[in-house]
Structures are given as structure tokens and as C-alpha cells.
Amino acid sequence: MNKITAILVDDHAVVRAGFRLLLSTGDKIEVVGEAARGEQALQLYQECRPDIVVMDLSMPGIGGLETIRRLLQRDNQALILVFSVHHEQVYVSRALHAGAKGYITKNSAPEILTEAIDAIVRGECYVERGLLKNPPEAKNTRDYHAILSEFSPREFDVFRLLAEGMTAQKVADQLCLGHKTVANYATQIKKKLQVDTTTELAHIAVHLGMMQR
Known part of the structure; x- marks a missing residue:
């Protein structure tokens, strides 16, 4: 069975090394490239054509949300999983609205990353449990x-x-x-x-x- 190919996009080399190590422990996913910022990710995607892009939101340069938008502009079939420190609903909603197929946080259990990648490549959307909720809004405040x-x-x-x-x-x-x-x-x-x-x-x-x- 062919492995799922992925590129990792995060501006911290140590974080990318951790991602790579985590994914290499299994036999289903192969990391075929890394990028430190969105501009590099766009070029790398063209070169590698991975099955999925695993990326952070907070990066120098064009940033994660704009990277998602530009990736999908170039290839509307691109699969993107956001892997971020931000757990607030506004970030999740923005990422999914931009076109990401999934969202998990960096403090999630290790197996969640592999589970999310597998689900998205199968054609599903994957959002870590508990991230999408509808907290009550304060009364008399703007939306x-x-x-x-x-x-x-x-x-x-x-x-x-x-x-x-x-x-x-x-x-x-x-x-x-x-x-x-x-x-x-x-x-x-x-x-x-x-x-x-x-x-x-x-x-x-x-x-x-x-x-x-």
C-alpha cells in the first residue's frame, strides 16, 4: 500500500522535527518536505504534490490563513490540516472557512495527528473534539x-x-x-x-x- 505523502509547514525547526519523528513511528505516512513559512510552502507544494499539507497558522510572511487561500487557489483539491497552538473557536472557524479540511491543536494526543491525516485523505473533515462549540455570547454586544x-x-x-x-x-x-x-x-x-x-x-x-x- 502506498504511503500518504505530507509536507510540514511551521516556522520552528524543532516543531517540524517533532512532527516528522511522530509521523515516522508509523508506516502509513511519509514526510516528503518541510517549509518554514507560507511562501516556501506554496513552492514546495508545486514541487512535491503531497497528499496533504500539515501546517501552523502563526508564521512570518503571508501567514497560515493566506497560505491556505493561495494553495486552494492553485489547486482546489489540496488537502490541508491545521496543527496550531490556538484552540479558540474563532481560529478554527477562520481556518475551515479558508478551506482547511481539519484542525487539531499541538497539545492533542500524539495519535490524533495520524488519525486526522488519515481521515482527511479518506475524504472526511476532521476537527479535534471540543474545538467547535457555541459559547453563549454576552447580551447587548455586537456580533x-x-x-x-x-x-x-x-x-x-x-x-x-x-x-x-x-x-x-x-x-x-x-x-x-x-x-x-x-x-x-x-x-x-x-x-x-x-x-x-x-x-x-x-x-x-x-x-x-x-x-x-
């Missing part, structure tokens, strides 16, 4: 989930980093964008969310469960 669902991948990345307290310059460095571009994104984001400050963006992120109080 921020609906607003964020309309954000582009870049807008979402800028929103997330600004909410975490990064300056516009640091966000620009992290995402490999110009400072003016980030400033324009920030203006658009605040306008859509009807807020004036990055502190208010942080409050929204807390409300959505993306950050701790």
Missing part, C-alpha cells in the same frame, strides 16, 4: 464573530497582532508588509469594528476568547 468572518486573511492577521499589543511597525516586520500598508489595514479594521483604539481591539479579542483577560 463580532460575523464581522471577523468577513475579514480577509491579512486583515485577520493584522487584527490579531494589534490586539496582542504589537505596534504597527512590529506587525509590519512580522508579516513582511510596509508600515503604511499595516496602518491602512488598522484603519479599515477599526472602522469595521466601530472602535477607535487598539485597546478596544484587545477587548474584542478577549470577548472572542482569543486572549486571556
Whole structure:
């Protein structure tokens, strides 16, 4: 039986080494390539044509969500499993909306990674148990989930980093964008969310469960 071929996309070499070691313990999956960022993943996918891409969301450069979008733009049959530290529902929803076929967290049991890959290659979707839920929203608050669902991948990345307290310059460095571009994104984001400050963006992120109080 042919092995499932996979490429690993994560900006931490140690994490990729752990993925590779974990997958090599079985005889069903073969890692055929690694990338540290989305731009490299797009090129590697063209070269390797793997059965599945296992990738993080938080990476320098174009980031995970935009990588998902571009991969599917080039090949609408591409299978993508997100393997992330983020367990909040807003990240799961964004990844699945972008086109990922599965989502698991890095603190999941080791066998979950293999199980998820196997399921997705069989044509199923796989989301780690407990990640998709419907927590009660606070009364009399805007439906921020609906607003964020309309954000582009870049807008979402800028929103997330600004909410975490990064300056516009640091966000620009992290995402490999110009400072003016980030400033324009920030203006658009605040306008859509009807807020004036990055502190208010942080409050929204807390409300959505993306950050701790």
C-alpha cells in the first residue's frame, strides 16, 4: 500500500522535527518536505504534490490563513490540516472557512495527528473534539464573530497582532508588509469594528476568547 505523502509547514525547526519523528513511528505516512513559512510552502507544494499539507497558522510572511487561500487557489483539491497552538473557536472557524479540511491543536494526543491525516485523505473533515462549540455570547454586544468572518486573511492577521499589543511597525516586520500598508489595514479594521483604539481591539479579542483577560 502506498504511503500518504505530507509536507510540514511551521516556522520552528524543532516543531517540524517533532512532527516528522511522530509521523515516522508509523508506516502509513511519509514526510516528503518541510517549509518554514507560507511562501516556501506554496513552492514546495508545486514541487512535491503531497497528499496533504500539515501546517501552523502563526508564521512570518503571508501567514497560515493566506497560505491556505493561495494553495486552494492553485489547486482546489489540496488537502490541508491545521496543527496550531490556538484552540479558540474563532481560529478554527477562520481556518475551515479558508478551506482547511481539519484542525487539531499541538497539545492533542500524539495519535490524533495520524488519525486526522488519515481521515482527511479518506475524504472526511476532521476537527479535534471540543474545538467547535457555541459559547453563549454576552447580551447587548455586537456580533463580532460575523464581522471577523468577513475579514480577509491579512486583515485577520493584522487584527490579531494589534490586539496582542504589537505596534504597527512590529506587525509590519512580522508579516513582511510596509508600515503604511499595516496602518491602512488598522484603519479599515477599526472602522469595521466601530472602535477607535487598539485597546478596544484587545477587548474584542478577549470577548472572542482569543486572549486571556
